[in-house]
Amino acid sequence: MTSSSPKVALVTGAARGIGLATAKRFLAEGWRVALLDIEGALLESAVAALKTPGNTLALTCDVSNAEGVAVAIAAINQRFGRLDALVNNAGVAVFAPVLETPDADWSRIMAVNLTGPFLCTKAAAPLMREHGGGAIVNITSISAVRASTLRAAYGTSKAGLAHLTKQLAVELASVGIRVNAVAPGPVETAMAKAVHTPEIRADYHDAIPLNRYGLEGELAEAIFFLCSDRASYITGQILAVDGGFDAAGIGLPTLRGQRRNG
Numbered sequence: 001m002t003s004s005s006p007k008v009a010l011v012t013g014a015a016r017g018i019g020l021a022t023a024k025r026f027l028a029e030g031w032r033v034a035l036l037d038i039e040g041a042l043l044e045s046a047v048a049a050l051k052t053p054g055n056t057l058a059l060t061c062d063v064s065n066a067e068g069v070a071v072a073i074a075a076i077n078q079r080f081g082r083l084d085a086l087v088n089n090a091g092v093a094v095f096a097p098v099l100e101t102p103d104a105d106w107s108r109i110m111a112v113n114l115t116g117p118f119l120c121t122k123a124a125a126p127l128m129r130e131h132g133g134g135a136i137v138n139i140t141s142i143s144a145v146r147a148s149t150l151r152a153a154y155g156t157s158k159a160g161l162a163h164l165t166k167q168l169a170v171e172l173a174s175v176g177i178r179v180n181a182v183a184p185g186p187v188e189t190a191m192a193k194a195v196h197t198p199e200i201r202a203d204y205h206d207a208i209p210l211n212r213y214g215l216e217g218e219l220a221e222a223i224f225f226l227c228s229d230r231a232s233y234i235t236g237q238i239l240a241v242d243g244g245f246d247a248a249g250i251g252l253p254t255l256r257g258q259r260r261n262g
Contacts, residue, residue: 032055083131086128109157139184181237
């Protein structure tokens with residue numbers, strides 16, 4: 001293994017959406033990418049569609065399972081011999097009123113969204129350290145900083161991940177690993193298209209200064225930047241990629257002179 005070997009990234013939750021867009025962004029820059037997802041068949045078809053078998057590795061794994069994560073990291077080491085970036089993107093969401101949120105749903109959301117990045121980081125950091133360090137990007141959410149209805153479990157898990165990001169940044173700096181997070185606002189993903197009604201979409205447009213949903217590729221750009229050498233002095237930060245959603249207060253639609261039809 002020479003120092004000139006192509007860099008390697010691991011992206012979790014990579015079978016679709018932001019994860020898959022991020023994997024494509026790394027590949028476009030000449031990186032090799034391990035794509036990990038719990039949905040094996042969907043992952044295999046996504047990786048096949050990339051048509052870069054020499055630079056990709058599909059790993060079926062539940063990020064909340066420590067043994068499975070360890071096996072995945074070992075497979076990356078065996079195949080590529082190094083790891084330079086980890087994108088903790090895998091996540092689950094169940095939206096329900098707090099009094100109607102089953103205990104099992106709470107536990108599963110915490111296991112995947114918070115424990116998963118913890119386990120992946122613990123397993124990946126030693127391999128990163130062997131080659132001088134690297135970068136970790138956790139995908140939190142604007143729900144980590146702005147409370148909303150139906151998100152007691154999801155928002156709390158993402159808020160925990162935001163703080164874990166800072167804890168990891170402080171501790172792993174000594175081994176050359178930077179840790180940051182990207183907090184997406186509403187993004188045009190398949191999940192959003194399925195669950196956001198026209199009324200919800202209109203509400204979001206009213207609340208977002210840029211007046212639109214983000215694109216998966218726009219999230220991938222921010223994630224890749226934080227993993228790249230261009231972000232070499234950035235660690236412990238939460239970057240909102242949200243069209244200004246978190247920055248805005250009340251009154252935006254009125255200021256625009258917009259009125260909702262009906």
